[in-house]
Amino acid sequence: MDIYRKAKIRKNAAWIIAMIFAGFYTIAAAVPFIYMVLNSLKGQFEMLTSGVFALPEKVCFDNYKTVLQGGFMGYFARSVIVTAVSLGLLLFIAAFASYPLSRMNFKMRPVLYSLIIACMSIPMHVTLIPVFKMSTASGLYDTIWALPGPYAAFAMPMSVFILTNFMKTIPREIEEAAEIDGCGKYRNFFEIILPLAKSGLSTICIYNGVTFWNEYAFVKTLTQSSAAQTLPMAMNYFRGENSMNIPLILTVLTLAVLPMIILFCILQDKLVKGMTAGAVKG
Amino acid sequence: MAKKENITLLRNRQKATAKAAVVFLIPSLVLIAVFIVYPIMDTLRISLYQWNGISADKVFIGLDNWKALLKDGRFWRSFSNNIKIMILSILIQIPIGLLLATFLDAGGKKCNVFKIIWFFPLLMSSVAIGFLFQYALATNGGLFSSISNFFGGGNIDLLGDPHKALYTVIGVIAWQFTPFYMVFFVAGYSGIDNDIYESAIIDGASRAIYVRSMALPLLKPTIKSACIISLIGSLKYFDLVYVMTGGGPGEATDLMATYMYSKSFNYFKMGYGSAIAAGMFILITTIAIVIRKILTGKET
Numbered sequence: 001m002d003i004y005r006k007a008k009i010r011k012n013a014a015w016i017i018a019m020i021f022a023g024f025y026t027i028a029a030a031v032p033f034i035y036m037v038l039n040s041l042k043g044q045f046e047m048l049t050s051g052v053f054a055l056p057e058k059v060c061f062d063n064y065k066t067v068l069q070g071g072f073m074g075y076f077a078r079s080v081i082v083t084a085v086s087l088g089l090l091l092f093i094a095a096f097a098s099y100p101l102s103r104m105n106f107k108m109r110p111v112l113y114s115l116i117i118a119c120m121s122i123p124m125h126v127t128l129i130p131v132f133k134m135s136t137a138s139g140l141y142d143t144i145w146a147l148p149g150p151y152a153a154f155a156m157p158m159s160v161f162i163l164t165n166f167m168k169t170i171p172r173e174i175e176e177a178a179e180i181d182g183c184g185k186y187r188n189f190f191e192i193i194l195p196l197a198k199s200g201l202s203t204i205c206i207y208n209g210v211t212f213w214n215e216y217a218f219v220k221t222l223t224q225s226s227a228a229q230t231l232p233m234a235m236n237y238f239r240g241e242n243s244m245n246i247p248l249i250l251t252v253l254t255l256a257v258l259p260m261i262i263l264f265c266i267l268q269d270k271l272v273k274g275m276t277a278g279a280v281k282g
Numbered sequence: 283m284a285k286k287e288n289i290t291l292l293r294n295r296q297k298a299t300a301k302a303a304v305v306f307l308i309p310s311l312v313l314i315a316v317f318i319v320y321p322i323m324d325t326l327r328i329s330l331y332q333w334n335g336i337s338a339d340k341v342f343i344g345l346d347n348w349k350a351l352l353k354d355g356r357f358w359r360s361f362s363n364n365i366k367i368m369i370l371s372i373l374i375q376i377p378i379g380l381l382l383a384t385f386l387d388a389g390g391k392k393c394n395v396f397k398i399i400w401f402f403p404l405l406m407s408s409v410a411i412g413f414l415f416q417y418a419l420a421t422n423g424g425l426f427s428s429i430s431n432f433f434g435g436g437n438i439d440l441l442g443d444p445h446k447a448l449y450t451v452i453g454v455i456a457w458q459f460t461p462f463y464m465v466f467f468v469a470g471y472s473g474i475d476n477d478i479y480e481s482a483i484i485d486g487a488s489r490a491i492y493v494r495s496m497a498l499p500l501l502k503p504t505i506k507s508a509c510i511i512s513l514i515g516s517l518k519y520f521d522l523v524y525v526m527t528g529g530g531p532g533e534a535t536d537l538m539a540t541y542m543y544s545k546s547f548n549y550f551k552m553g554y555g556s557a558i559a560a561g562m563f564i565l566i567t568t569i570a571i572v573i574r575k576i577l578t579g580k581e582t
Contacts, residue, residue, distance in 0.1 A: 007488070014490065018385055020397055023482075025382065028457065029400050035425055052428050097310035101301035107300070112307060119318050123518045125539050126563040127321035129328060129552050131336070134321075153317030156310055185302040194424055214407030216521040217539075221547060232409040232521075246417055253410045256337045264398075269439040272401065272465050 032096065040064075048246050063251040067238065071226065072255060075234040082144050082230055083212045086151040090208060091201055094156055098163035098197075099189050103175065113164070120157040124150075128221055135222050144230070146222040155208045162207070166200030167193060206267075206274025207238040210260075231256050284334050322563065328556040335552035347557035357558060360529075360536040361565065367452055367537070368516035374456045376508055379463025386464070386495075387471040388489055397468075404461040416441070440472050441527055451523055451564030458522070459515075463508050463554035471497065472502035506577050513573055517566045538562040 039047050040063055041056045050057070100106070101113050131142075131150050139148040170193065178192055194201075216232045223229045226237050238252045264271055327514070329347050351357055382400060386393050405409070418425045419440045427437040438449040474497060482492045504532040520539035529536040529544060542562060546555025 013555050019387075022393075025378075026396060027397050029403055031425065032414055032457070033402060035418055036414055052423055053511055054424065074337050078431050093313060094426050096306045098569070100306045104299050104303050106296070108302045109303070112311070116314065119314060122318060122322070122564065123539065123559075123562055123566055125518075125520070125542050126559045127318060128543070129546055129556055130321035130324035131317060132335075133324070134316075149313070151319050153313045155315060160310065160525040180402060185299075185306075189306070199476070200563070208333065214409070216407070216409045216492065216525075217543070223370070232407055235413050235525075246423070249413065250417065253406075253414055256410050261402075264401070264405055273469070 006254050011148060024091040026045075036250050037254055039247050040254050042247050044245045044247060055231035060118055063248050064163050064255070066248060067251050067255060070241070071237070072226070072234060072252065075229065075237075077229070077233050078144050079213060079230040082147050082151075083209055085204055086148040086155075086212050087209055089148050090155050090159060091151040091205065093152065094204065095194060095197065095201065096189075097160050098157075098167050101160065102164040103170075103172070103193070104185075113160075116160050118157075119154075120161070124154055124217060128217065131218070133223050134165055141222060142224045142228050144223070146228075147230075150222075151212050154203075155211065159204045162204050163197065165201050166203075170196050178187055190225050202270070203274050206271055211276075213260075255280055284422050298350060306408065320495070324411060325556045325560050325563075326582065329560050330552055331553045333553045334550040335546070336550065338552075343553070347554050348561075350554065351557045351561050356533055356536065357534060357538070357541060357561065360538050360541045363535065364519065364537050366448065367455065367519060368513055369460070370449075370452045371512050372509055375460045375512060376505065378456070379460050379508070380467050380501075380505070382460070382464040383467030383471055384493055386468055387497075388493075397464075400464060401461045403458050404465075406458070408521035409525050411454065411458050412522045416526050419450060419454075440529055444531050447451045447527060447531055451527060454526065455519070459512075462490050463512075466508055467501065467504060470501045473504075474500050501553050510570075510573060510577060514566065514570055517562075517569065538565070 015239075035052060038056070039052060041059050041061070042050075043060065046057060097116065101116075127150070135141040135146040174192060174196075175188055178188055183191070214232060215230075219230050219233055220247060223233070226233070229237070235249065235252055236254065239249055242248050288456055329342040329405075330342060332343050332345060332347075386397055389396070402505075406414070417423075421437045421439045421442065423426055424440075426440060430436065430438050439446075441447050478496060478500075479492055482496055518539060519537055520543070523537055524540045524543060527535040529540045538558065539562065542555050542558040545551050545558060
């Protein structure tokens with residue numbers, strides 16, 4: 001009886017400590033967000049005079065109006081286009097590559113596979129100057145079309161890695177049966193493998209979609225005018241225009257995370273799974 | 283006769299397969315060749331020149347950039363900053379991520395609210411986090427200053443002080459990426475067969491014993507790959523630091539990538555910038571290979 005009670009006390013104590021820790025971490029994770037949203041609702045000077053944790057005197061969406069009318073939607077639209085085009089390019093090419101790498105036997109396979117996978121830990125900075133040179137030479141510099149190529153290329157190794165592993169799990173019999181029925185490799189790919197690989201494709205969509213949406217170094221290097229830039233550069237732009245208006249910039253930040261938060265609410269588990277997909281095995 | 287025919291048939295099929303494989307692989311190989319392999323070669327070539335990136339006159343200077351790089355205190359300092367970030371990231375993010383995951387695993391469904399809130403930082407882009415914390419850590423009207431003022435202390439200058447700036451940056455990085463390791467380990471926990479837990483409990487083990495002597499050993503491969511991811515990520519770090527501190531104050535938070543970027547695109551020393559980039563590439567590749575050998579060589 002006594003042992004039982006002791007164990008119960010100990011268990012409760014452990015839970016209390018765990019809850020305190022959880023509470024602390026929750027505060028640490030949430031406070032910057034609260035700071036951001038709360039102050040985005042204030043006027044330019046109110047934030048400094050009334051203190052950062054004070055509730056706004058009256059909730060005003062003026063900042064949101066200014067930002068939304070001040071070119072934010074353009075950045076947003078360009079981000080959508082760039083992300084969509086890069087994803088389309090990536091999905092096709094990565095699926096093409098993963099098919100023979102996962103399901104065909106040919107001599108060069110191990111070499112080509114390790115070549116593609118080896119590109120995974122290459123820092124993009126080592127390519128930055130030449131890619132910049134190429135973009136100016138080809139006339140794509142300072143347009144959004146300079147971006148999908150490097151994006152897709154750098155996302156390729158991880159995507160091929162994920163997709164090859166996924167395609168390996170599709171039973172061979174399905175393909176063999178189709179082959180007996182006279183299906184060639186190409187029809188096989190489009191009519192059997194691609195539809196069956198849908199969930200693998202959606203995983204790499206999420207994983208890379210988030211990366212493309214947030215990408216910064218290439219946009220900063222390959223574009224210059226605000227008419228060619230994506231969301232991560234919007235923050236620079238608005239700060240340039242209103243350098244002293246902190247609440248306005250916090251508004252830009254809030255609006256920039258909003259789509260991600262909405263996406264997270266809709267497909268929570270899928271998003272979490274997708275974002276860690278690349279980490280299955282270092 | 284028949285045998286010979288069979289062999290040619292087989293060979294024909296192999297040929298057809300190889301041909302199809304090549305066709306499928308060409309687009310990806312072209313993309314990688316154009317945007318990764320060729321640029322790496324070109325970077326190595328440009329590193330032998332003195333060039334401002336715009337004008338036509340490139341001066342071939344041989345290995346001078348490389349000699350300068352080897353003696354460049356700022357480069358090695360930024361490399362050591364990368365190493366500091368790497369070590370502290372592993373020491374901070376992975377244990378906390380593991381603790382949070384353990385909590386979530388023990389708490390089950392009723393702790394889902396925590397999971398959602400804890401995940402939030404990962405939804406923000408590095409650039410946005412950089413901007414946000416630039417304001418949140420500001421001396422005037424920042425979070426910490428406000429809290430310190432509330433308790434009667436003075437303003438706190440975290441990013442302006444060269445001794446504190448790097449550790450502040452490391453703290454912000456931890457804020458951003460701990461949730462990643464959390465969900466990573468949550469996935470690891472859910473990969474453990476439920477029977478193992480149940481039989482441990484039936485045998486009279488407590489949750490703590492289960493975690494310590496059964497779950498953690500089973501999570502070892504997951505922890506290892508988390509370490510590798512953190513390692514390589516820390517060496518490549520760029521966006522957040524570039525936005526938040528720009529490498530400053532002074533050179534206190536310079537990283538290899540931010541140093542390379544500002545040399546090449548702010549000061550237009552593309553030749554030297556290429557040498558930095560190539561040096562960074564060599565260092566990262568070497569470290570990645572060595573660490574992978576150490577961590578996965580013994581047992582897998």
